[in-house]
Amino acid sequence: MLVSPQPNVTRGVQVHGFHPSTATESEVSTILEHIYRDKIVLLKEQELDHDEFVALGALLGSPAVYYESMYHLPGHPKIFVSSNQPSGGSRIGVPKTGKFWHSDYQFMPDPFAITLIYPQILPERNRGTYFIDMGEAFQDLDPRIKDVVVLSNSWHSSRRYVKIRPSDVYRPLGEIVAEVEANTPPQMRPTVIEHPVTGEAVLYISEAFTYAIEDRDGDALPAELLTELFRTSGQLDSTFTHPSIFLQTYEPGDILLWDNRSLVHRALHTSSNEPVESHRITVHDGHPLNWVRHAGVDRGEAAVK
Template structure:
């Protein structure tokens, strides 16, 4: 049958015709990679898989990112976003590990606080709450296309500070105590060129706190306006999880965020991230 797809809504597609748990031909794999880059978000349903399978899928997209969760680097097979402790008990809402997960409720792209952010992400649900815990997506390339030419020209060349420490500080969490020193931060172009498709998109998020050479209040207003442009409700896809769902997205074009849920209910998600490359400045408007 081969890879086929249908639209999820304003953005993203659902793919079918491939069982990712079986051998996938090189031609189908190239087609899938191209689909993810062109659409930004691809959903596969009814494909529950072991961690090892999801990790190997990630490796086909590229070298896996060294993931940091709470205490420091962990093996990709342990990259679980969870409110469940090692004994299988649901953590209290005041537990630091639960509070750390709250940062994912802000619009972001993975690892933007690193000099080299993630490219692709592969995300699946292991244990799901009865209500809440959806994941929302928005396209920064679609938002860029909606800007008038004069504003695009103004944005090209601007660089913004993505700061992990500030993202937690506004939630009352001191990340220096978690990392044992300064939390990571990085500056990236506000308008970025996708390294493989060549398409231009915004590179903003709710983890972006300053723009080089711009007064703080002016930068704050601009960042908020650009994020709001990206996440216009008419351009957002909201995914309600079922066991067996696998979402693959391209962080070089997409924003995402988690919806809150009752922390008394367990939620375990498996996240595999693929290392990217240093973001490139958009060349023209």
């Protein structure tokens, strides 16, 4: 197995000569180390079937079944499908997923640790995923804002971007919203988390899922503060030219792995009718986001409800 910096980019590493069926414990540990340290790992020259892809996820943690079954690959519920292609006369997965800044499962009690994307059908144009490093975003904040947000909590919900299911057609919108809130109730977490593996302070918010911010006594902070955090991190830049935004591209045979705790991402979708399909696996690694310790502040589990 050979690990080297990605060519022509300043972030992440690429890996040649890795296969989940022959990987040693040392190789898996090395992959995990680079995911946590470099945040982006691109596995090259991969030809995995569905079972092998799930096995790759299992080497890195515990693969999770996404809570909405319409995203599942038939026969392989741990594989999440984003596709605009029908299969066997019916739609598989959901088209144009992730067209917003987010961290996977940020709105659930136990967010994912690592995300794996395995493109199956790649468009010729507009190929890749945008990322923002939220550890760097925190470090780049004005010190006065840092002092406020490190002592705050934020609320997360799927309510803004949940996909309407085919079975929801003709249902009252209020009924659907109430069901969303019941299935995925809002979650409160520290606005700044300490990464449980690296210890890095991370600004744990996303434009898609974070909707409110409050101080440690539970009093609401101005909505303008949250907007400012989105703006300074680059999440409100519709041109994608903000210096914190970087585009990760991939080629056939690539599998992209990333640290879902410290990066937010947004899919780059083609504006044409080109066929596109990707498979995703998301895993837990046994390190829950239930505490923060930063700048002399230790709020412990009481900061998460």
